[in-house]
Amino acid sequence: MSVKTYTYTDTTQISPHFNVKEFRCKCGANHDIIISDELITKLETLRDKLNCSKIIVNSGYRCSAHDKNVGGTGSGQHTKGTAADVVCYAQNGQPISSKIVCCTAQDLGFTGIANITSSYTSTHLDVRTGSKWYGDETKGTSTVTNDFYSYFGISELSETDSSEVIACGIDVSKHQGVINWEKVRASGKVDFAILRAGYGKEYSQVDEQFERNYSECKRLGIPCGVYWYSYATTAAEARQEAAVCLSVLAGKSFEYPIAFDIEEQKSLANASELCLAFCSEIEKAEYYTAIYSFKSALENNINDSVKNKYDIFLSHVGVSQTTYSGKYGLWQYSWTGSIPGISGDVDLDYAYKNYPQIIKASGLNGFANNQDNDKISSSDTLEQILKHVASIDEKL
Numbered sequence: 169m170s171v172k173t174y175t176y177t178d179t180t181q182i183s184p185h186f187n188v189k190e191f192r193c194k195c196g197a198n199h200d201i202i203i204s205d206e207l208i209t210k211l212e213t214l215r216d217k218l219n220c221s222k223i224i225v226n227s228g229y230r231c232s233a234h235d236k237n238v239g240g241t242g243s244g245q246h247t248k249g250t251a252a253d254v255v256c257y258a259q260n261g262q263p264i265s266s267k268i269v270c271c272t273a274q275d276l277g278f279t280g281i282a283n284i285t286s287s288y289t290s291t292h293l294d295v296r297t298g299s300k301w302y303g304d305e306t307k308g309t310s311t312v313t314n315d316f317y318s319y320f321g322i323s324e325l326s327e328t329d330s331s332e333v334i335a336c337g338i339d340v341s342k343h344q345g346v347i348n349w350e351k352v353r354a355s356g357k358v359d360f361a362i363l364r365a366g367y368g369k370e371y372s373q374v375d376e377q378f379e380r381n382y383s384e385c386k387r388l389g390i391p392c393g394v395y396w397y398s399y400a401t402t403a404a405e406a407r408q409e410a411a412v413c414l415s416v417l418a419g420k421s422f423e424y425p426i427a428f429d430i431e432e433q434k435s436l437a438n439a440s441e442l443c444l445a446f447c448s449e450i451e452k453a454e455y456y457t458a459i460y461s462f463k464s465a466l467e468n469n470i471n472d473s474v475k476n477k478y479d480i481f482l483s484h485v486g487v488s489q490t491t492y493s494g495k496y497g498l499w500q501y502s503w504t505g506s507i508p509g510i511s512g513d514v515d516l517d518y519a520y521k522n523y524p525q526i527i528k529a530s531g532l533n534g535f536a537n538n539q540d541n542d543k544i545s546s547s548d549t550l551e552q553i554l555k556h557v558a559s560i561d562e563k564l
Contacts, residue, residue, distance in 0.1 A: 351509030393424025
């Protein structure tokens with residue numbers, strides 16, 4: 169295994185997405201940094217596999233003294249330059265569950281892997297030689313598994329972005345009237361439904377069919393998500409809309425994203441700011457968010473940084489293949505669909521991600537983490553986290 173030594177002040181870009189300074193020992197002393205080439209290569213592969221927007225290295229190389237200061241033995245994998253504790257972020261800006269990271273790291277051949285925080289956001293990864301070690305620090309240092317998929321109850325992961333349709337769905341509102349959801353389910357044409365929860369910033373603007381549509385989907389086992397139609401023209405109004413939306417979502421669970429529907433001309437004039445205002449409020453409440461809009465609006469009114477931060481629910485109808493060049497997880501391809509149980513036309517959608525799996529594994533949208541739903545409090549510092557996980561360094 170090739171391990172290189174760098175000076176403490178070195179700022180070499182050692183790979184497309186990682187710099188030496190990210191792996192400096194947290195002790196602050198001016199000493200050398202040791203980093204394994206294999207570790208960096210595998211972290212880059214992990215980043216590509218999970219389609220991360222970024223990977224934050226919370227702890228890379230540790231000198232022996234610092235390792236002991238945070239409760240370690242002074243001789244763990246971090247002291248050898250072969251380990252990193254990381255948080256992986258999705259394109260929508262949300263941390264990717266450590267459960268998914270552990271499974272993917274297992275597939276990529278990391279030899280030391282462990283979930284290290286009860287919020288399932290931080291993961292220990294190393295490229296040790298010898299026998300493998302797979303663990304879950306939240307369940308004790310003696311917790312070792314041979315397979316993270318079975319341990320976390322996750323089926324084999326699909327790609328987070330794909331050109332292949334994973335599921336076919338519909339999006340509905342009061343305009344579809346009283347839907348016979350049993351016929352919809354029996355038709356075999358609908359794998360999921362995106363329900364309009366409401367519109368605007370007033371509590372009186374909840375979609376009059378939402379409660380019934382939601383309860384029927386739950387009763388019949390139809391995975392569902394939500395969209396909220398916006399009339400906002402300012403960030404403050406968008407946040408008001410988010411507050412009303414959250415009040416409607418309270419106590420419910422959704423397998424698909426919560427989408428911000430922005431298409432009014434007055435809204436599009438300030439679209440990027442409105443999307444950030446609404447979606448950030450939804451994210452704070454631990455929901456998986458998306459932006460719905462027309463192809464032209466996505467191309468001309470919403471900047472790339474916003475589109476890269478959140479999933480995109482693309483509306484581009486009347487074509488057999490969209491010419492939209494950006495990434496999207498959902499595509500509304502028709503406004504004139506015909507589905508048994510629904511009178512008149514209904515919007516038809518494709519999903520390109522396994523949203524139920526991603527959302528449930530991450531404990532979002534009203535779904536608790538399968539193993540532990542405790543969150544790290546804002547008072548937890550990096551040093552506290554390091555001390556919390558240092559007890560496994562002898563094994564790691």
